[in-house]
Amino acid sequence: MSVSIGIIGLPNVGKSTTFNALIQERQAQAENYPFCTIEPNKAIVPVPDARLDQLAELVGVSNVIHATIEFVDVAGLVRGASQGEGLGNQFLGHIRDVDAILHVVRGFDDDNVVHVHGQPDPAEDIAVVNTELALADYQQLERRIEKLERQVKGNAKLQPVLDLAKGLLESLAAGQTLWRDPRRDTPEFEALNTEMRFLTAKPVAYAVNVDEAGLASDNAHVAAARAEADAQGAPLFKLCASLEAGLAGLDDAERGEYLALAGIQDGGLATIVRAAYNMLGLISFFTFNDAEARAWTVAQGATAPQAAGQIHADFEQGFIKAEVAPFPLFAEQGSWKALKEAGKLRLEGRDYVVQDGDVIYFRFNV
Numbered sequence: 001m002s003v004s005i006g007i008i009g010l011p012n013v014g015k016s017t018t019f020n021a022l023i024q025e026r027q028a029q030a031e032n033y034p035f036c037t038i039e040p041n042k043a044i045v046p047v048p049d050a051r052l053d054q055l056a057e058l059v060g061v062s063n064v065i066h067a068t069i070e071f072v073d074v075a076g077l078v079r080g081a082s083q084g085e086g087l088g089n090q091f092l093g094h095i096r097d098v099d100a101i102l103h104v105v106r107g108f109d110d111d112n113v114v115h116v117h118g119q120p121d122p123a124e125d126i127a128v129v130n131t132e133l134a135l136a137d138y139q140q141l142e143r144r145i146e147k148l149e150r151q152v153k154g155n156a157k158l159q160p161v162l163d164l165a166k167g168l169l170e171s172l173a174a175g176q177t178l179w180r181d182p183r184r185d186t187p188e189f190e191a192l193n194t195e196m197r198f199l200t201a202k203p204v205a206y207a208v209n210v211d212e213a214g215l216a217s218d219n220a221h222v223a224a225a226r227a228e229a230d231a232q233g234a235p236l237f238k239l240c241a242s243l244e245a246g247l248a249g250l251d252d253a254e255r256g257e258y259l260a261l262a263g264i265q266d267g268g269l270a271t272i273v274r275a276a277y278n279m280l281g282l283i284s285f286f287t288f289n290d291a292e293a294r295a296w297t298v299a300q301g302a303t304a305p306q307a308a309g310q311i312h313a314d315f316e317q318g319f320i321k322a323e324v325a326p327f328p329l330f331a332e333q334g335s336w337k338a339l340k341e342a343g344k345l346r347l348e349g350r351d352y353v354v355q356d357g358d359v360i361y362f363r364f365n366v
Contacts, residue, residue: 001282001296001297001298001299001310002068002070003067003068003069003070003099003100003277003280003282003297004070004071004072004097004098004099004100005069005070005071005072005098005099005100005101005102005272005276006072006074006094006095006098006100006101006102006103006202007019007071007072007073007074007101007102007104008074008077008095008101008102009077009103009104009105009106009125009129010076010077010106010114010115010116010117010125010128010129011029011075011076012106012113012114012115012116013104013105013106013125013209014104014106014209014241014242015073015074015076015104016041016073016206017209017241017242018073018102018209018239018241018245018268019041019043019071019073020241020245020248021239021241021244021245021247021248021267021268021269022043022045022071022268023043023071024045024091024247024248024249024255024269032238035098036218039303040072040073040074040075040094041071041072041073042070042072042073043070043071044068044069044070045069045070045071046066046067046068046298047066047067047068047069047273047284047295047297048053048066048267048269048270048273049066049226049284049295051066051074051286051327051331051357052064052066052286052293052294052295054198054331055286055288055327055330055331055359056288056292056293058330058331058334059288059293059335060210061288061289061290061292061293061294063291063293063295064292064293065292065293065294065295066295067261067275067284067295067296067297069099069276071102072094072095072098074092074094074095076116077092077129077132078161079133080235085175092132092133092136092199094338095199096197096199096204097197098202099202099276099280100202100203100204100205100207100276100279100280101199101202101203101204101307102204102205102207102272102276103126103129103204103205103206103207104207104209105122105125105126105206105207105208105209105221105225106120106122106125106208106209106221107120107122107208107209107210107214107219107221107222107225107238108120108209108210108211108214108219108221109221110211120207120221121129121224122221122222122224122225122228123224123225123227123228124176126225126228127228130177130200131175133171133177133199133200134175134176134177134199134200135172135303136199137172137178137196137198137199137200137201137354138169138172138173138213140196141165141168141169141196141198143171144165144195144196145162145165145166145169147331148161148162148165149162151281156230158185160188161188161191162182162186164189165185165192167183167363168181168183168189168192172200176197176203177192177200177201177204177232177269178200178240179200179201179202179203180232180233182202184201191332200294203234203256203279203280204232204234204279204280205235205237205272205275205276206225206228206229206234206235206236206237207236207237207238207239207268207272208221208222208225208226208236208237208238209240209241210222210238210239210240211222211240211242212240212243212262214238214240215240215262215263215264216263218238219304221346222238228327230340235275235278236317237271237272237275239268239271240262240264241268243258244259244263244267244268244352245350247259254265271334277316278295280299281299281300281301282297282298282299282300283298283299283300283302283354283355283356283357284296284297284298284356284357285298285307285354285355285357285358285359285360286357286358286359286360287311287359287360287361287362288359296310296311296346297310298310298354300356301353302353302354303351303352303353304319304322304324304348304349304350304351304352304353304354304360305319305350305355306354307322307354307360308322308362308364311362314364314366315362315364318365318366319350319363319364320363320364320365321347321348321349321360321362321363322348322349322360322361322363323336323345323346323347323348323360323361323363324345324346324347324348324352324358324359324360325344325345325346325358325359326355326357326358326359327338327357327359328357329344330359336361
C-alpha cells in the first residue's frame, strides 16, 4: 500500500527545508524568497522502523526492505491562491492525489527571512491556507452541483448525491473542512470524494518549524499554532527543519547523536510517519525469508488474506492459513523454531485481523 503526504504552507515557512530534512538530502531548492519552489518536489523514502531492523538481525539477513512513503512539496500558498494568485490553482492541483497533508507553520522570528505578511502570526497564517483549500473545494463542488442538477432530471437516483453535495457546500461556505464532517463515512461521500478529491477531506497534521531554542519549550508561535490545531482536533508537533536538513548525509547513528544533543528523541521523519499512520488508520506487519526481511503497510482492520494480498494477489486468492507472532514475542524467542517449540506460534485463519507489528508467514495454494 502506497502512502503519500503533501507538504503545504505559506511561502518562506520552511516547507522545502522540511522536505529536505525528511528525505535527508538536499533535493528541494530552499531560498529566502517567495515561490522558490515552482514545480513540486517529490521523493519516496523508507519508513523507519527499528523492529524491522531487529528482525533482520534475528533471522540473519542483510537485505532489509522498509515500507515507503512519498512526500510532495508544493510552492507556498498565499491569500487568493484558489483564484490563481501566486499560481495557486496549479499548486493546489498537485496535492489533490495525496493521502494526507502536512501543514508547515512558521514558529520562529528572523528579520532576515521574509514573511509574506510581515511577521509570523500562526493563527492567521493557518487560517489563510485553510481558507484557500476550502475555497478551492467550494468552487469545484459548485461546478459539480450545476452538473448534478441537470443530470438528476433524467436520473432520480442521483438525488441523494445532489443533496449531499449541497450540504457539503453549505459547510464549506461556513468555513468548515470536510475532514471531520460526519457525512464522510457514507457511501455517497466516498463516491463523491473519489471523483472530486476534496482538499479539505484529507487529514491534516501541523508541523511548527522552530529554531533550535524553540525545541526546548513552546514559544508564543507554537502556543498559538497548538491552540488552532487543538480546536480542529489535528495533531501538532515541532521540528527544527534547518537543523535536521543540516544533518543530511550523516549515518543514522551520527544523526541520532546530534538530535539527542538538541533534545530530540525522534527525528522529523519518524514523527511525521507516526502521525500519518495514525491519521490514516494504517499499521505495519513483517515478513521474512532466507534472503530478506520486509515491512508492509495495511489498513487497521485488515484480515490475514487482505494482508497477504499486499504481497501478491495470488496469496490472497489462495490463502490457507497464517503463522503469526507479535514482534515482541518473536524478538523474545528469536525464531519460528523456538516459537513452535515453546508452543507460542499461532495459526490463524481467514477471519484473523492483523495487528501492528505482527510477524507473519502465509500459507497459500495457487
